[in-house]
Amino acid sequence: MNEGSILFPIAEVLSAVLLVMGAAITLIGSAGLLRLHTFYERVHAPTLGTTLGTACVALASMIYFSALGGRLVLHELLIVIFVTVTTPISLTVLVRAAVFRGTFESKKR
Numbered sequence: 822m823n824e825g826s827i828l829f830p831i832a833e834v835l836s837a838v839l840l841v842m843g844a845a846i847t848l849i850g851s852a853g854l855l856r857l858h859t860f861y862e863r864v865h866a867p868t869l870g871t872t873l874g875t876a877c878v879a880l881a882s883m884i885y886f887s888a889l890g891g892r893l894v895l896h897e898l899l900i901v902i903f904v905t906v907t908t909p910i911s912l913t914v915l916v917r918a919a920v921f922r923g924t925f926e927s928k929k930r
Contacts (some may be wrong), residue, residue, distance in 0.1 A: 832888035836881040843877030846870055860919055868912045875904045 850870015857863045879897035886894045 828885070828888050836867060836888075839877045839881035843874045843881065847874030850874065850896040861916065864912060864915055868908055872905055872908050876901050889914055925929070 847870045850867045853866025854863050857866060873875070879901045883894055883897045
């Protein structure tokens with residue numbers, strides 16, 4: 822980045838809004854982790870916050886650096902795709918492990 826680079830005002834505003842929105846969504850997901858009571862409730866809120874929050878921050882980064890460099894920047898799409906695919910899978914694995922552990926514990930008694 823050079824100091825003489827000028828961004829379009831719409832790119833500045835759009836990237837700032839997406840960045841704040843992504844941070845707010847992630848914060849809400851983190852607050853859900855603290856506020857909710859059971860494991861099954863707690864695992865859901867951060868998953869949604871992570872997926873949507875990361876997508877908003879990556880989209881803001883794509884818009885900002887595309888406008889700054891004068892060319893289309895798509896590197897962040899890999900991050901969004903990876904997070905979007907792996908987060909629900911890890912949620913499913915965690916919940917199934919908890920269900921298995923719960924049924925195993927109940928059979929033990």
